[in-house]
Amino acid sequence: xxxxxxxxxxxxxxEILKGIDLEIPKGEIHVIMGRNGSGKSTLANVIAGNExxxxxxxxxxxxxxxxxxxxxxxxxxxxxxxxxQYPVAIPGVSMAYFLRAALNAKNKHDGKEEMDAVxxxxxxxxxxxxxxxxxxxxxxxINDGFSGxxxxxxxxxxxxxxxxxxxILDETDSGLDVDALRTVAKGVNEFKNDNNxxxxxxxxxRLLEYxxxxxxxxxxxxxxxxxxxxxxxxxxxxxxxxxxxx
Amino acid sequence: MLKKIQKHSHARFEELGYPSKxxxxxxxxxxxxxxxxxxxxxxxxxxxxxxxDEYTLCFVNGQITxxxxxxxxxxxxxxxxxxxxxxxxxxxxxxxNFEKEALFHLGLSTIKSGKYFEFKQGSKFDTPIQILNFYSxxxxxxxxxxxxxxxxxxxNNISIVxxxxxxxxxxxxxxxxxxxxxxxxxxxxxxxxxxxxESNYLGYNYYELGRNVLLNIDxxxxxxxxxxxFIEIDLNKEGSEVKINILNLARNQQHLDNNILMxxxxxxxxxxxxxxxxxDDQATCVFNGKVVVADGAQKTDSNQSNxxxxxxxxxTAHSNPQLEIYADDVKCGHGSTTGxxxxxxxxxxxxxxxxxxxxxxxxxxxxxxxxLQEFVSDDIRNLSENNLSHWIDG
Numbered sequence: 348x349x350x351x352x353x354x355x356x357x358x359x360x361x362e363i364l365k366g367i368d369l370e371i372p373k374g375e376i377h378v379i380m381g382r383n384g385s386g387k388s389t390l391a392n393v394i395a396g397n398e399x400x401x402x403x404x405x406x407x408x409x410x411x412x413x414x415x416x417x418x419x420x421x422x423x424x425x426x427x428x429x430x431x432q433y434p435v436a437i438p439g440v441s442m443a444y445f446l447r448a449a450l451n452a453k454n455k456h457d458g459k460e461e462m463d464a465v466x467x468x469x470x471x472x473x474x475x476x477x478x479x480x481x482x483x484x485x486x487x488x489i490n491d492g493f494s495g496x497x498x499x500x501x502x503x504x505x506x507x508x509x510x511x512x513x514x515i516l517d518e519t520d521s522g523l524d525v526d527a528l529r530t531v532a533k534g535v536n537e538f539k540n541d542n543n544x545x546x547x548x549x550x551x552x553r554l555l556e557y558x559x560x561x562x563x564x565x566x567x568x569x570x571x572x573x574x575x576x577x578x579x580x581x582x583x584x585x586x587x588x589x590x591x592x593x
Numbered sequence: 594m595l596k597k598i599q600k601h602s603h604a605r606f607e608e609l610g611y612p613s614k615x616x617x618x619x620x621x622x623x624x625x626x627x628x629x630x631x632x633x634x635x636x637x638x639x640x641x642x643x644x645x646d647e648y649t650l651c652f653v654n655g656q657i658t659x660x661x662x663x664x665x666x667x668x669x670x671x672x673x674x675x676x677x678x679x680x681x682x683x684x685x686x687x688x689x690n691f692e693k694e695a696l697f698h699l700g701l702s703t704i705k706s707g708k709y710f711e712f713k714q715g716s717k718f719d720t721p722i723q724i725l726n727f728y729s730x731x732x733x734x735x736x737x738x739x740x741x742x743x744x745x746x747x748x749n750n751i752s753i754v755x756x757x758x759x760x761x762x763x764x765x766x767x768x769x770x771x772x773x774x775x776x777x778x779x780x781x782x783x784x785x786x787x788x789x790x791e792s793n794y795l796g797y798n799y800y801e802l803g804r805n806v807l808l809n810i811d812x813x814x815x816x817x818x819x820x821x822x823f824i825e826i827d828l829n830k831e832g833s834e835v836k837i838n839i840l841n842l843a844r845n846q847q848h849l850d851n852n853i854l855m856x857x858x859x860x861x862x863x864x865x866x867x868x869x870x871x872x873d874d875q876a877t878c879v880f881n882g883k884v885v886v887a888d889g890a891q892k893t894d895s896n897q898s899n900x901x902x903x904x905x906x907x908x909t910a911h912s913n914p915q916l917e918i919y920a921d922d923v924k925c926g927h928g929s930t931t932g933x934x935x936x937x938x939x940x941x942x943x944x945x946x947x948x949x950x951x952x953x954x955x956x957x958x959x960x961x962x963x964x965l966q967e968f969v970s971d972d973i974r975n976l977s978e979n980n981l982s983h984w985i986d987g
Contacts, residue, residue, distance in 0.1 A: 395944050399936070423946035431944075435937045439959025439966075448955065449945035456946065488959075489941075505945065 348373045348544040349394070349513055354405035356393045362403070363389040365569035371513070374541040376558060379548050380580065381566035382588050387548045388432055390566070391517040395429040396422045409513065424456040426512030426543075430502040430519045436490040442501065443485035446471065446508055453509060474507045477537070478530055496527035503534035514538060515546045520554035532557030552580045565591055594685060595677040595707065598740075602701035609695035621879045621911045622821055622850050624696065627793060630736035630765035632703040649723040655739030656706055661725075670716035676707035676742065684709070684742060687771055687799045688825045690854060697797050697823075700738040700767035707740035714746040721752035721781075721970065726768065728792065730761035738767040745778040752781040754973060763791035763818065770797070776804040776830065783973045784812040786820060787980060793819040804830035811968040813977045814849060815842045815984050821850035821879075828855070828862040828890075835864040840964040840977070842984050843876035850879040853897075857890040857923075866897040869964045871957060872908035879911045880929070888919040897927035902934070902960050904953075954985050 349371050356364040363386045371377045381387050393400050394407060396419035407415045414422050437445075451461045462470075472482055478500045490498050499519055506514055516535065520528055535558055539545055547554065555577070563580050565573045565588070572591055573579065583591075611628060612619040644651035644661045651661035662668065679685060691697045712718065728737055745751055757766070774780050786794060794817055800808060806828075814820055826835055841849040855864045870878040880899040901910035914927040934956050942952035961981050968974040 397940055399940075418949070419940060419943035420946050420948050420952075423944055429944050431941065435935070435941045437938050437941070437956070437959060439962045440955055445942070445945070445955075448942075448947055448951070452946040452948070452951075509945065 348375075348410065349546075350406075350408045351394070352406040352408075354390075354393065354407065355403040356389060356400050356405075357403055358389070358400050363400070363569055364393060367405070367569070367571060369564065369571060371544045371546060373544055375561040376539065376545040376547065377562045377564065378555065378560040378580070379546065379564045379566050379571070380550065380583060383550075385566045386569040387566055388517050391429055391515045391546075391548055394515060395419065395427060420452070423511075424453060428506055428509060428511035428514045430499075430506060430514060430516040432517040432519075432521065434490045434498045434502055436488070436493070438488045438491045440489050441486055442489055442504075443471070445489050446485070446505065449505070449509060471504070471508065474504055478504060478534060480504070495522040496524065499523055499527065499531055500534075503531055506538055507534060510538070511543065513544045513546065515548070517548045518550065519547075520549055520551065528554060529557060552584050555580055567592055594679045594682075595675070595704070598676070598685060599702050599704070602698035605692070605698040606695055606702055609693075609698065612695050618694070618823075618852055618881060621877070622819075622848060626819070627696070627765050627795075630734050630793070632736040632738060644727070645723055645725050648720050649725050651725045651727060652739060653727045654729060654737045655704065657708055667716070667718060667722065670713050670718065672709075672711040672713065674709040674711075676709050676740065679709055684744070684773070685771075687797075688827065688854075690825055691797055691799060691823065694797065694823065696767065696795055697769065700769050700795070700797070701740060703736070704738045704740045704769075707742070709742045709744070711744040712746055712749045712751055714748060716749070718749070718751050721754050721783075721972075724753060724755040726755065726757045726766070728757065728759045728764055728766055730759075730764045730790075733762050735762065735764040736767065737764055738769070740769040742771045742773070744773040745775055745780055747775050748777050749775070750779040752783070752970065754783045754785070754970070756785045757788065757794070759788045759790040759792045761790065763793070765793045766795070768794070768796045770799070772798070772800045774800065774802045774806045774808060776806070778803070779807045781809045781811070781969045783968070783970055784810070785973065785976065785980075786812070786814040786817060788816050788818070791818045794821070796822045798822070798824050800824075800826045802826065802828050802830070802833045802835070805832040806834075808833070808835045809969045810835075810837045810839075811970070811973060812839045813842075813965075813980065814840070815980055817843070817847055817849060819848045821848075821852070823852045823854075825854040826856065826864070827858060828864065829858050831859045831861040833859075833862045835862075836967070837864075837866045837868070838964050838967040839868045840961055840981075841868075841870045841878060842961070842981070843870070843878060844873035845876065846874070847876045848878070849876070852879075852881040853883070855884045855895065857884065857886045857893045857895060860890055861892045862890070863894045864896075866899075867964060867967065868899045869960065870901045870910060871904065871961060872901065872910060873904040875905070875907045877909045877911070879913075881913045881915075882927070883915040883917065884925060884927070886916075886918040886920050886923050886925065890920045891922040893920060893923040893925065895923070895925045899929045900960070901931040902957065903931065904934070904957070957985055958982075
């Protein structure tokens with residue numbers, strides 16, 4: 348699905364990613380954990396193509412295609428989806444308009460017809476209901492005046508509507524109460540199947556009580572220093588990250 | 594009365610001359626290019642094919658057409674007089690600030706005629722009145738002036754939609770209006786300006802409000818080479834509320850200029866000014882907004898907001914929101930922002946597969962729509978949204 352080789356990236360001449368190697372095959376859920384400032388969110392943004400960051404060297408390939416220099420929107424159209432840690436508010440653009448624009452762009456790219464309004468509404472309403480959100484959510488401006496939980500649910504709504512091949516969840520669990528965390532996790536589990544992949548970036552194990560990862564990676568100072576299974580999560584919870592820095 | 598006005602204004606213009614950049618209201622807008630325009634040939638023998646329906650008052654080069662007046666559906670619900678027929682100087686007087694404006698006097702000194710429209714008390718005006726200002730210029734460098742007075746009587750609820758249509762050569766259109774709103778009246782004044790003849794527009798609108806008046810001014814302005822607007826409002830008695838929503842779109846070397854003076858002269862009044870400019874290429878805009886709260890105008894609630902979106906590095910916005918407060922129990926605020934499209938918002942949209950140019954357009958529309966959604970009239974909002982889409986599409 349996605350293969351990253353020796354990826355180095357910087358912002359304003361400060362190197363953040365110092366040689367990342369990561370491969371997530373189709374059908375797997377991977378987790379990256381690490382301290383604040385270790386480069387986890389930078390990795391998510393660089394994969395998504397955020398132009399604030401400079402890729403200094405390395406390769407990002409999706410389904411065998413090099414996407415390292417690809418535009419942000421083309422990466423999304425290839426099937427990449429970033430669940431934002433801090434989704435921006437865009438007053439004046441309704442969720443419905445935004446979702447339809449995104450869906451139409453995807454359908455056009457995939458050579459499909461535009462989704463008609465009736466089907467769009469039916470699909471959106473079903474997902475909204477599952478997420479515990481009212482239909483009127485679609486009329487609201489993107490993330491404008493949303494609570495922390497609504498913002499994250501909005502990201503999951505987009506994830507389920509756009510149905511990408513790879514979902515990167517950048518600290519989607521942060522700032523959520525237990526109920527919202529369960530709802531978000533349920534959405535991710537609904538999304539997940541044998542043909543797509545998920546990369547979860549998180550500080551804590553609590554999301555992982557609801558989503559079972561296949562591989563856990565620990566990132567320290569811009570590098571993945573250790574990979575393993577859920578046992579690694581428990582070790583980090585118990586002992587912190589210091590023992591991995593040696 | 595007309596001759597008296599003309600004589601006074603002629604003397605004032607001679608005294609003041611064309612405004613220089615030393616004047617606060619003209620600091621960022623030159624009047625030099627306006628000097629070449631001459632009023633000698635305006636309004637002669639101009640006929641037009643279409644002057645609107647029975648709800649339309651059609652003005653051709655500043656003068657009302659008899660045809661539109663005859664078929665005007667509300668003519669029996671109004672007193673319509675020539676300004677020349679008025680004897681009351683107070684009705685014709687305007688603000689002390691306009692009195693200092695040289696080009697206001699230039700306009701008044703050269704008007705050919707003007708109308709006084711008084712809405713009768715108790716009459717119904719369910720459908721908006723359209724004012725069609727038709728500027729037809731067969732002569733180069735024409736200056737066209739108009740002066741009209743509208744008086745609303747107690748209980749009137751009036752919607753006026755003003756549209757300008759320009760044809761022929763570029764001209765200098767000087768539009769002067771006074772609105773007198775008696776107690777318990779509602780006035781919705783929508784102004785749509787869309788020009789493609791490189792005309793220059795200078796507007797002076799003065800509103801005099803009584804008790805419990807609701808005044809909404811909605812305006813959208815596109816394709817103006819030079820458009821400078823003065824709005825002055827006197828809230829003279831308690832309980833009135835004013836909302837101003839203005840959206841200006843400019844590109845190339847167009848210049849847009851809004852000067853708003855809100856005089857809170859009485860207690861318990863509310864006013865909101867909301868002006869947004871979207872500028873591309875080398876376009877420039879000016880916002881001079883001032884709220885003056887007089888001594889004793891307690892419980893005033895006033896807010897000014899000016900937001901400017903620059904789509905080009907060469908576009909320039911000048912913003913000058915001001916508060917002058919002489920009362921001690923008021924709520925007044927003002928704010929101004931100028932900047933480019935938000936990079937994080939663009940990234941967010943693009944990360945969902947929306948191409949960059951579409952993402953930019955979505956954000957420009959969103960910025961504009963926050964003003965348009967405040968427009969009172971659904972029709973004007975829809976029309977403005979169409980105009981906005983056309984403008985964005987180039």
